[in-house]
Amino acid sequence: MCRSCFNPSVQVTVDHKIEIKENDVPQLKFGEVLIHPRATGICGSDIHLWKHGQIGELKVLGNLVLGHEASGDIIDVAEDVTNVKIGDKVAIEPQIPCNTCFLCRQGDYNLCQDVKFIGVYPNSGSMQRYLVHDARYVFKLPENMTYTQGALVEPLSVAYHGVERADLKLGHGVMIAGAGPIGLATLLLVNAAGCAPIVITDLSEGRLKFAKELVPNVIAHKIDVKLTPQETGIQIRKLFGPKEDDAPSRVLECTGVESSVVTCSYTVRRSGILMIIGVGKEVFNNFPFMQLSFAEIDVKFSNRYHDSWPTIINMISSGLLQVDKLITHRFPLERADEAIELAGDPRKGSIKVIVEDRNGTL
Incomplete structure (x- = not known):
């Protein structure tokens, strides 16, 4: 497997700049999958991290790859992963809780104080060509759902x-x-x-x-x-x-x-x-x-979500939720800096801006 491939990523810096830089292709560990994010929605929190460098106690202390509203393709899996396979189209739940604290044990894993959340420092987000994620928090999309619909599962x-x-x-x-x-x-x-x-x-x-x-x-x-x-x-x-x-x-x-x-x-x-x-x-x-x-x-x-991905996927796939109108703008990954600037300007009238990546393979 090629580990020297180009991995463009969209990063916010500690001095509030947006840069498109090359990242290393991350290495897989047990229980993980390698994903090619195909669609990432820009969230208000992404704008806040860029402009203010923090959200409450969550601070940008170094270069940070943005993005957490995402879907994409599975391109590699660790040998112990069985819930998805190479080639599956998936939506990504961006939070990875500890799964051992009392909050996780009682089902409120969204309140876990040791949660890792992609796109929040120091955890790289989905605005890059290749992302490693915990296999337990990816969900296969039906054939009739698009990548952009998969990315909308997070805000929904x-x-x-x-x-x-x-x-x-x-x-x-x-x-x-x-x-x-x-x-x-x-x-x-x-x-x-x-x-x-x-x-x-x-x-x-x-x-x-x-x-x-x-x-x-x-x-x-x-x-x-x-x-x-x-x-x-x-x-x-x-x-x-x-x-x-x-x-x-x-x-x-x-x-x-x-x-x-x-x-x-x-x-x-x-x-x-x-x-x-x-x-x-x-x-x-x-x-x-x-x-x-x-x-x-x-x-x-309310704080984020838990156990919602299967339900929202089902509601979109069945036609109960018509979500496509929420998408007002689309940009390729190579122009993601323009996408973020547009989303951060309320005068431009955007609702949901999507960054897409149709290139790249390992």
Whole structure:
């Protein structure tokens, strides 16, 4: 097997530059597979690592190959691997937990404190021609699924985990805050779950228009920044009906922005659930404690996902989730720096930017 082959990779540096550099082809160990990533989606966390050099305690301390929303081809397997074989098309679950701590043992491996996550320093991500990964966290794709659909399993899993934890009710109204990639993925899932009515909010008319194209029956509402969170909450509630009990019992916050979380606190019905899926800053200075307390509103959070790849693959393969419209831009691996810059500029109107690699073989 050739180990001197060219392995172009997209790296962010400690001084916030994006570079396309050659990497070594990694060596296989027991339990691992060698993958040629064919499609990688650009995530907001990739942009954050590039521009800010960290996400909370996760810091870029050296050159880092980006990418974690990925699918590709198996091109080699360790001798003990039996779940996939050379030539299989797979989607990659990017987290590799320790599988020994109490969180892993109880099934909450997404909360493992010793997790290795590709595309987060020091673990190389999928924006390279050749990637080694734990065979337990790759999942074979059906013939009717594309590489880009396989890459979308990751952001859809983020939404799916939040939706699961929100304990949605069939035929009940739901509000989604934020029409970015995760908000739109959440929209697809709550629509598939039979929720009605569905309201989605955002500051951007363009993104709200996109949401309507994705799910025509959704009620798209532009946030008026001149209103207080209380006033906005009342305004959104009226979209569900005139009575107090018409207000949504489930509100899914997909931005992580403090003002949006506060608005959602005044939107959700008493005895409801406020599910925060978005990732925000470390500390909020304004949190309506008594509003939530008096109304016995359960505030819940989600962190990544677990056990979602087979389910999301099945939902896409069966046609229950129509996800192709989420892809707005595609770039070859050799122009991935342009792709990241586009995704990082909100004025450009991208939803999901995909980096593709149609070249390369070992």
